[in-house]
Amino acid sequence: MNRDEIMEKLRSLHERATTEKRDLTPEERSQWDELKGQLTTIQEQEARAAWLASLGSGQPAAKPDPRIGMSPSETRRYSILRAISAAANHDWRGAELEREASEAVAKRIGKEPNGFYVPYDWLESERRDLTVGTNTAGGYTVATDLLAQSFIDILRNRMAVRAAGATVMSGLQGNVAIPRQTGGATAYWVAESGAPTESQLAVDQVPLSPKTVGAYTDISRKLLLQSSIDVEAFVRRDLATVLALAIDRAALHGSGTSSEPRGIAATPGIGSVAGGTNGAAPTWENIVALETEVAVDNADVGALAYMTNAKVRGKLKTTLKTATYGDIPVWESGPNPLNGYPAFVTNQVRGDLDKGTSVGVCSAIFFGNWADLIIGMWGVLDILVDPYTGSTSGTVRVVALQDVDIAVRHAESFAAMLDALTS
Numbered sequence: 001m002n003r004d005e006i007m008e009k010l011r012s013l014h015e016r017a018t019t020e021k022r023d024l025t026p027e028e029r030s031q032w033d034e035l036k037g038q039l040t041t042i043q044e045q046e047a048r049a050a051w052l053a054s055l056g057s058g059q060p061a062a063k064p065d066p067r068i069g070m071s072p073s074e075t076r077r078y079s080i081l082r083a084i085s086a087a088a089n090h091d092w093r094g095a096e097l098e099r100e101a102s103e104a105v106a107k108r109i110g111k112e113p114n115g116f117y118v119p120y121d122w123l124e125s126e127r128r129d130l131t132v133g134t135n136t137a138g139g140y141t142v143a144t145d146l147l148a149q150s151f152i153d154i155l156r157n158r159m160a161v162r163a164a165g166a167t168v169m170s171g172l173q174g175n176v177a178i179p180r181q182t183g184g185a186t187a188y189w190v191a192e193s194g195a196p197t198e199s200q201l202a203v204d205q206v207p208l209s210p211k212t213v214g215a216y217t218d219i220s221r222k223l224l225l226q227s228s229i230d231v232e233a234f235v236r237r238d239l240a241t242v243l244a245l246a247i248d249r250a251a252l253h254g255s256g257t258s259s260e261p262r263g264i265a266a267t268p269g270i271g272s273v274a275g276g277t278n279g280a281a282p283t284w285e286n287i288v289a290l291e292t293e294v295a296v297d298n299a300d301v302g303a304l305a306y307m308t309n310a311k312v313r314g315k316l317k318t319t320l321k322t323a324t325y326g327d328i329p330v331w332e333s334g335p336n337p338l339n340g341y342p343a344f345v346t347n348q349v350r351g352d353l354d355k356g357t358s359v360g361v362c363s364a365i366f367f368g369n370w371a372d373l374i375i376g377m378w379g380v381l382d383i384l385v386d387p388y389t390g391s392t393s394g395t396v397r398v399v400a401l402q403d404v405d406i407a408v409r410h411a412e413s414f415a416a417m418l419d420a421l422t423s
Contacts, residue, residue, distance in 0.1 A: 006039045011071040066171045066379025068104040070121035078122045080239075080383070081232045085224045087116055087385035088396045105380060114401060115384035120171060123151045123381060151236055151381075158237075158244035160346035161251045165303025165370035170377040177205035178374060178409065208376040210403035211259050213250065215242035216386075218395040239383075239400045248348040251373060251406050252307070252366065261406035264366060264373065264414050271297070271415030273365075278356035279419035282312060282365060284321040284330050286417055287339050290367035293415035302369035302413070305342040309349040311422040312363045341367075355419035363422055368414030378403035 001009075013032055017024050024032055070078070074097060083098035092099040098116070105117035152170050156162045169176075217238045223231060249263075256262030264270060271293025273286055280286075287306070294300045316331035316338070330338070337343050353362035382401035389397045408414060 001038065002042075006035050006042070007069055010035050010039070011074075015071065015073060066108075066120040066173055068101065068108055068119050068121060070101065070119055074101075075122050075125040078119070079232060080118060080122075081224065081226075081235050083116055083118070084219070084235070084383065084385055084396070084398055087383070088221075088224065088387040109380060113382045113384075115382060115399070118151075118381040118383060120379040123379075124171070125150055151240060152377075154237055154240040155244055158241050159251075159375075160248050160307065160344055160348060161370060161373060161375070164305045164307055164342070164344045166251065166373040166375055167371055168375045168377065171379040172208070172210075172376050173379065175210075176208040176376055178208065178407070179205055206374065206407045206409055208374070208405040208407055210376075210378045211261055211405050212401055213243065213246045213404050214399055214401045215246040216397050216399040217242050218390050218397050221394050221396060224396060235398075239398065243400050243402055245348060247375065247402075247404055247406075248346060250404070251375060252348060252364070253350050254406060261404065262408075263406060264368070264408060265364060265416055265418060267408045267411050267414070269411030270368075270408070271412070273415060273417040275355075275417065275419045275421065279358040279362045279421045281319065281422070282316060282330070282417065282420040283319065286365070286420070287316075287330060287367075290365065290415045290417060291339055291341075294368055294413065297412035299369060299372075299410060299412040303371040304367070304369055305344060306338045306365065306367045307344045307346065307349060307370075308365040308420075309347050309351050309363055310345055311351050312349075312365055312420055313343075313345050315420075315422040351422070353418055358419070358421060361421060361423070362418065363420045365417040365420055366414065367416075369410075372409040372413035374407045374409055376405045376407075 010032065013024065013028050013035075017028065077097055078101065079095075079098065082095045083102075086092045086095035086098065101119045101122070102113060102116040105119055106112055156168050156170075159166070159168075162168055219235065219238075223235075250261050252263045253265050254261040254263035256266050271290070273289045273293060275282065275286060290306070291300065294304075313331055317329050319330045321328050321330055331343070332338075335342065349364050349366070351363040352360045353364060354360060355362045380403060384399040384401060386397040386399065
């Protein structure tokens with residue numbers, strides 16, 4: 001039997017016992033152990049083959065798939081709300097599926113969670129055909145035939161940099177190196193019957209390695225007691241939002257030090273537009289200069305767009321281009337309001353930067369090809385539940401920990417003005 005056939009037989013044994021609300025019979029246990037042994041043998045053979053293949057390629061051995069092999073019915077029954085409630089009460093009765101999934105993830109990656117792991121199988125699952133059921137802790141009711149976005153999709157869609165076109169890679173395992181062309185082949189004019197001089201492309205790599213970001217949200221204890229699927233979806237969206245805000249900010253302003261990824265503003269080699277010694281109100285000339293900084297490096301291709309915060313948008317809406325344009329503001333209406341390009345607004349773009357005597361009042365404006373901003377996400381979400389911090393107000397603090405890294409593939413693809421004054 002191959003891996004898939006073995007997995008299907010294991011799932012069938014488990015689901016039959018679960019449906020009948022019983023443990024495995026001695027005969028089923030023997031069959032389970034035999035199948036599990038066969039699967040382990042196959043996994044060891046695959047690992048050896050991957051290691052041998054890596055010797056010839058000079059690359060590290062392939063990492064395991066981030067999924068733990070949950071069946072469709074298991075991903076449908078999995079509830080992050082039930083897992084949070086169990087962790088808050090230190091009682092996993094009724095949440096055996098969620099506990100076993102976390103243990104399986106820990107075993108696969110060889111690392112214990114701070115709280116509990118959410119399996120990648122569930123994070124990426126899109127359709128959840130949930131049915132009414134009762135668990136051993138007293139029952140939970142869910143809606144039927146619900147079509148919902150996966151957690152990963154929700155996270156991506158709530159990231160402003162993703163909306164601008166950033167490249168998001170999820171489900172990564174181990175360190176990743178992305179090829180990058182740093183120089184091109186050379187063309188030569190040759191005489192008849194002549195041969196051009198040999199030349200080659202120059203290539204290096206953009207490394208990505210996991211760095212942990214943590215973001216938290218507070219959930220009321222009464223909310224945790226609910227069994228509504230709307231509440232389940234609300235919690236998923238809330239966790240995705242807090243993570244998205246943290247990733248957005250790092251993608252734009254991450255320092256690249258103290259275990260924080262390096263964002264666009266701190267990337268050496270990006271184009272720079274300065275307002276003045278102590279900053280300056282942004283002008284039409286500044287906006288065009290940002291585009292020019294990218295264009296002179298032949299990088300004005302791809303997902304080109306501006307990004308700034310609400311204060312700058314307000315300033316540019318009341319700033320006229322020039323006398324030549326009459327009463328036309330820098331920030332116009334329509335789908336491409338800034339210099340003919342899309343413009344994204346998020347308050348993750350800092351408005352508390354320093355420039356000379358202007359301390360804590362300068363804002364950033366970015367322009368570039370956002371497809372060259374790469375966000376790597378590793379396939380494990382670690383949830384830490386703190387029932388104590390908000391105990392006096394009746395809330396439970398849920399901390400989401402996600403391994404992420406950020407890289408700019410080509411510095412020339414971006415330009416920034418970091419001293420825009422709005423008042």
